[in-house]
Amino acid sequence: MKSSIIQIALITYKEGLRHRILYGVISAALLLIIASILLSGLFMRDLLKVILDICQSATSVGGLLIPFFLAINLLAGDIENKTIFAILAKPVSRQQYILGKFTGLTLLTGMVMFILTCATLLSIYGATFIYPQAVFSSLSIQSIVFSSVMAFLGVTVLNSTVILWCSVTTSSFLATLLTLSTYMIGQSTENLVRFLNVSGEEAAVSPMVQKIVHGVMYIFPNLSAFDFKQLAAHGLAIPMQEMVFLLFYSISYSVIMLMLSMYLFNKRDLS
Amino acid sequence: MNIISCNNISKSYQSGFLERDRSLALRKVSFHIKERELFGFVGPNGAGKSTILKILMGFIRPDTGTTHIHETLASNPESRHLLGYLPERPSLYPHLSPREHLLFGAKLHGMTKDDASNHINDVLKVVDLLDSADTPIKKFSKGMAQRAALAYALLPTPKILILDEPMSGLDPIGRQIVIDIILEAHSRGCTILFCSHILNDVERICDRIGIMNKGELITTTTPAAVLDQFPPEKQRGGKTPLESFFLHTIEEGCCEK
Secondary structure (H helix, E strand, O other): OHHHHHHHHHHHHHHHHOOHHHHHHHHHHHHHHHHHHHHHOOOOOOHHHHHHHHHHHHHHHHHHHHHHHHHHHHHHHHHHOOOHHHHHOOOOOHHHHHHHHHHHHHHHHHHHHHHHHHHHHHHHHHHHHHOOHHHHOOOOHHHHHHHHHHHHHHHHHHHHHHHHHHHHOOOHHHHHHHHHHHHHHHHHHHHHHHHHHHOOHHHOOOHHHHHHHHHHHHHOOOHHHHOOHHHHHOOOOOOHHHHHHHHHHHHHHHHHHHHHHHHHHHHOOOO | OEEEEEEEEEEEEEEOHHHOEEEEEEEEEEEEEEOOOEEEEEOOOOOOHHHHHHHHHOOOOOOEEEEEEOOEEOOOHHHHHOEEEEOOOOOOOOOOOHHHHHHHHHHHOOOOHHHHHHHHHHHHHHOOOOOOOOOOHHHOOHHHHHHHHHHHHOOOOOOEEEEEOOOOOOOHHHHHHHHHHHHHHHHOOOEEEEEEOOHHHHHHHOOEEEEEEOOEEEEEEOHHHHHHHOOHHHOOOOOOHHHHHHHHHHHHOOOEO
């Protein structure tokens, strides 16, 4: 069983690598990171923060392009183009297929984000030759790396929802739309909940809306919780307790999504 | 000994707004295929031929009835250790080469890379793709892609080959190559089940023929029985005996189950 999952993960990774989209993502993000050094020259202060803001945003965007474009292409495309028959015609269960695809996508995401994080560190290294040492007084490499790891966990959670949407929908368009909705909701629920918690009597929110927002918070992934760009940009340490909690959260959420995907995909007719 | 058994399979699809409409794709279809038999399904579009093959592959779950491959339920992935399958529209990963696909397929069957290597070359030779073994599938013509998919189905030496329209869309040379591959596999002892629109090819190579229409298996027959009933010299309008038998069976709805 393990061997089949690994084989499907490797073929997903290999096929993903050969998609030009992946090279496009990496080239664009690398260009953006290099440009960050040049753009930071336009600012009078907080140069390191500007460089890190641009680089880390590029890393996040690069990672997000995997679930939005490659994952849907590789998974919903398999079903649309009937490539899935080539895999399921072999002694492979649908559960193994789902797990293999998810593992392959996680490998791709990890690879893209690793390259972009390395490029971020190279940008900072390059910037040390241009700007005085005082600019880098608040630099914390550890925070930058941890921030990227957290961003990777966030994208992994999103990958697991892509798997769910691709398991239940019949078209890649619908899967993209649902993934986009999940991302947007996932990015905004935390702010909404914060607003509900601070709103007083003068800005009362109906109990119904409060219940809906809390319901949405538990159903959709809280993706904004994985965003530590600001802390890293200011060279502040990311609390270890929070990282451990988020690691546990991302694993639990992904496992639930994958189990749901496997259950629903197993019931589906592939005609 | 029956190697494939289908008992009372029915399948309907839901369609329309909120999936309220139901269309019946298969109606209580039963048939059995013996070991080393070459069985062909023929029937008009929408007769349910591909649905049967997909049920046997476990891609579709029947509403009622059971299907067994060598005494294992068809929905069990273990049954596919014995199977090779060619879908109606063969679709492999466009950026990968036939060799990469075959190695992937062999590993899914539990073979090691070393064990698979020689076997892959043999299969590629059979389908005449040894020279293009490392070319990405996206650069292939339809015929070459069909042969690549057939090679993928032939690895590692299946006991049963299930082929969905293996000759469709191919030129006469491509068709002959596919027929030769099917006959070669059959001569090695492989049981073959396929469906086709091309009655000529079915008549030429099958031991037994099943005629389907509107989700029902109307009759099963043999080429010899067809020849007896519709001798070639009595056919008009250039029809072959099987074409005459097929049209007669469909029109008359004659039932011989």
